[in-house]
Amino acid sequence: MHRSPAERFLAIAIVVLATILTLYPIVWMLAASLKTNSELFSGSILEPGSAGFSNFTSSLSQRPFCLYLFNSVLAALVSVVVTVVLGALAGYSLAKFQYRFSGAVSLIVLASIMIPLEAIVIPLFLEVHAFGWNNSYAALLLPTAFNVVGIFIFRQAMVAIPNAYIEAARIDGASEPRILFSVIMPMVAPSAVVVAILTFNLSWNSYLWPLIVANDDSLRTLPLGMAAFQSAFNTQYGQVMAVSIFGAIPTTLFFIAFQHHFIEGVSAAGVK
């Protein structure tokens, strides 16, 4: 690619400026969590605070944040398991089978991707109410557990697998579920990781649905607990930032460990 020095200088300037603007709020959040209230809005962010970790210990002990964390992790894991299992099954079906209603099935799946949760919360709430799931983990976990996009990511990966593998396994006498789990799944493992990460992140950020169904404090997930802490202690700025960081730690660690898959999951949307 032709690179003129002026173009390269411009590019570096844009990237550096954007990175500074991107990082500033994050650095500020980290610095603020270590400061006392009076230090927070005076002086530079780079001046070290004198609060130590007191904002963390005092804020996290005022509310049951370990329970919120447990609920969030549980919700994310249920969502990941449901999405990977149901997504792989349905993705395999769409990629490699033809049957009477297969056209209709792909249409239904495609249509369901376009249904935004934000537009169906009222009927969903009434439905969950009718199931008698009031204030229960079932109401919190199940209705939003399945991330339909998973079907498409699996389908895309499975379409690329040559049919010869499936036919050879059939000749060897393997059952159909066995073929999926022992032959196909190992081949699409990278896609399974991408699906798991996307779904985990989606669930971790889930806010509207838990807000509607988790009336009981013991059902609250981390985002709800964080927001509730903020409304109750909104002038304890350092503590609010400590709580913010607490909620960001799991996804940040996750990102550092699976960086490549994260970026791939996002990039896939742009290229495929």
Add this chain to the structure above:
Amino acid sequence: MMRTGSGRSRYGRWGFLFCLPALLFIAIFQLYPVLFSYFISLHEYDLLSPPRYVGFKYFRGLVTDRAFLRSLSITITYVVYTVVPVLGIAFWLGWALTKLGRSRGAWRTLIFLPSVMPLVSVALTWKLLLNVQGPVNDGLSALGMAPASWLTTSAMAPWALIFVSWWHATSYYTIIFLAGFLAIPRDHYEAAALDGARGWSVLRHITLPSMKPTIALVVVLSTVNGLKTFAFQQIMTDGGPAGSTQILTLLIYKTSFSFLQMGKASAYSVILFTGILVISLIQIWLLRDRHA
């Protein structure tokens, strides 16, 4: 699409069985609620007394419903002022990233960070940054500009939320643009260089045409995501001050779960759903175009 030759007769049954669990989930938690929301939108229902059929009363009422019309206009303003600048910033930032050498990976990681942060953490942090005595105002004063009451006046609050969405959304779409730029075949550029094309002319005749599908995708994705925004407004301003940041999702939430007007809120939902549906159909049409 390749399928197993004998699939239809002998193995088709398995294909259907494999789809069944997903279909059940979709039917119970997505398709049924959609149909049910049309039903509720035709009824007056407050959860306490049984639903009463009122026909299209709520839909007819929309044209004179000031809360709804105001919210609709706030939503459209928010989406337009989010989508257009984010598209521009993410495009140029993605382009700039392609010009970096070995360090690209590290910059990309840093720029992606806002997408990794939980929405609530982002909202809480920006709520403090935009505080009257907060760092944003300090920065403005240092530059000789007047500080503003970002989240507490109805003139500034919609803009404050738009700025926050720029910060948050740009990172995600930059990565999509970067992937798009890197997918442009190298020989296109080499051919252009042989023809003596430089700078702007390469951008206009090679880069932009190749990036058209990615640009379209980002427009659609960011529009849909803009229409679905809820947490930022609910946490940072709760729709205020004086309703100035009450986007549709928040109006639906309050109408249903605070004021218990399930029918009316369902009519709002149907409008929101239809808007998102139309944009999603455009997306499918665009993506189909690319596979051909």
